[in-house]
Amino acid sequence: MQSGDDAYKYSVAWVDCMSKGSSMGRAILTRGDHAPKDDSTKRLEGPKPAKLFVPFNAPSGLLNTFTIKAFNELWFRAAPKKKVGQPQSLSAFFHPLDGVRDWNRLYGKRGFVQYQFAVPDNAGETVKKAIERLSSSGVPSFLAVLKRFGASNDGMLSFPMPGWTLALDLPVGPSALPQVLDDLDEMVLSAGGRIYFAKDSRLSHEKVRAMYPRLDEFLNVKNRVDPEDRLISDLSRRLHIGR
Amino acid sequence: MENAFGQPQNVIVLGGSSDIARAITKKLCTARAHTVVLAGRNQQLLDESAKEAQEYGATKTDTLLFQAEEVAKAGEVVSAAFDKVGENVDLVIIAVGLLGNQRELENDPLGSARMADVNYTWPVAALGEIRRRLVAQGSGRILVISSVASVRVYRDAYLYSGAKAGLDRLCQGIAESLKGTGVTLQLLRPGFVRSKMTTGQKEAPFTTGVNEVAENTMRGLASGDLVIWSPPILKYVAVAMRLMPNQIWQKLMKR
Numbered sequence: 001m002q003s004g005d006d007a008y009k010y011s012v013a014w015v016d017c018m019s020k021g022s023s024m025g026r027a028i029l030t031r032g033d034h035a036p037k038d039d040s041t042k043r044l045e046g047p048k049p050a051k052l053f054v055p056f057n058a059p060s061g062l063l064n065t066f067t068i069k070a071f072n073e074l075w076f077r078a079a080p081k082k083k084v085g086q087p088q089s090l091s092a093f094f095h096p097l098d099g100v101r102d103w104n105r106l107y108g109k110r111g112f113v114q115y116q117f118a119v120p121d122n123a124g125e126t127v128k129k130a131i132e133r134l135s136s137s138g139v140p141s142f143l144a145v146l147k148r149f150g151a152s153n154d155g156m157l158s159f160p161m162p163g164w165t166l167a168l169d170l171p172v173g174p175s176a177l178p179q180v181l182d183d184l185d186e187m188v189l190s191a192g193g194r195i196y197f198a199k200d201s202r203l204s205h206e207k208v209r210a211m212y213p214r215l216d217e218f219l220n221v222k223n224r225v226d227p228e229d230r231l232i233s234d235l236s237r238r239l240h241i242g243r
Numbered sequence: 244m245e246n247a248f249g250q251p252q253n254v255i256v257l258g259g260s261s262d263i264a265r266a267i268t269k270k271l272c273t274a275r276a277h278t279v280v281l282a283g284r285n286q287q288l289l290d291e292s293a294k295e296a297q298e299y300g301a302t303k304t305d306t307l308l309f310q311a312e313e314v315a316k317a318g319e320v321v322s323a324a325f326d327k328v329g330e331n332v333d334l335v336i337i338a339v340g341l342l343g344n345q346r347e348l349e350n351d352p353l354g355s356a357r358m359a360d361v362n363y364t365w366p367v368a369a370l371g372e373i374r375r376r377l378v379a380q381g382s383g384r385i386l387v388i389s390s391v392a393s394v395r396v397y398r399d400a401y402l403y404s405g406a407k408a409g410l411d412r413l414c415q416g417i418a419e420s421l422k423g424t425g426v427t428l429q430l431l432r433p434g435f436v437r438s439k440m441t442t443g444q445k446e447a448p449f450t451t452g453v454n455e456v457a458e459n460t461m462r463g464l465a466s467g468d469l470v471i472w473s474p475p476i477l478k479y480v481a482v483a484m485r486l487m488p489n490q491i492w493q494k495l496m497k498r
Contacts (some may be wrong), residue, residue, distance in 0.1 A: 088365040202248060
């Protein structure tokens, strides 16, 4: 993925977090570029509504270590060894999960948490260590997606940094899950990385400052334009961003 | 604000020096709780609990004295606790209870009334104010410590068991009434627990220590289930408790 940075605009790898031994970290790599205007002879196509759907909440525990391992095995085998030049709609490339409507119901009543972090280029080992930590704690991830990031934008709380980002969907259930994610936070922090607010639902507020060095700059602006703290959210309350 | 695992940052514990409450508070502070307000009847025990909370991670603690026999003041106590937190309250735990000495109290009108007040009426009154405050916030959780004894009343502890049964069912009604408000209520039903309250008593089957209760509570907060059983197997034991013929039930529970 790293060597192809200049060749492709977008690259994403579906990673199997459940495999161990020599198969550890096996993945399906997809890379893409916007199709040039004169290339396709087809008309502009909008995204098609998904034909598959989940009709009701699955029983809790449907997505567990055993079933996820089985699914990953099938998914990995279903992918072609090499395929180039395939046109895909934006949604098919960026949001493949939406191919199954109401996919979140597979997680049942207990639901799932998402976890995504970014680490700099020199800290690629962190991704490997994170997957190993999850695997050894028996905490399965139904979805693990690895992507390359370029520079952050001017936003004071911009998430990306040049390097890697790993996104995980984790069924709630294993009692080790909260502690394992706290441990991953420490790993990410020591690698100079950070957690993605848009996916976060359990980060400890004490870690935010170290992960987002421009936090004080942001707070200065916020406190100046919103002295009565009207602009708040559950996230800002939980992470103490504001006031 | 609580996180996705139901771990709160701000907690009020009514009955904060009870052994079960202390064990739960420690686990909460290890997780995400940084502000803890403890209310109870013994200042020294409350101070010890507060110090313990700080050792486990709380950065702000405060205490409040009250008597659960004073039903008329329940609202004031809750209000004062909320004010001491100073911002949105994420979790209120009701850990008020009195096992009492059944034989001594059963023929005593005042003693019997006291059992009902401490185990039932005070919590019900407090819940009125807790409910009002949390619904106004639009978020928050209530954890009421009920008991496996609430499942079916038995002769040798009917003052306690009966009051807990009443509180338990009433709270189920509160939980229903809270749907759509952003506030939830959960019931913790521990079995026999080795603690100050049960010193000297004969242990029952499925007895646990307070730490196990606390662990089951954390798991229950994450799952969001209305009833949290500790230990979990009691859920199935309860079915048997309800179905067995009365003679067998009373004989089984003879102490």
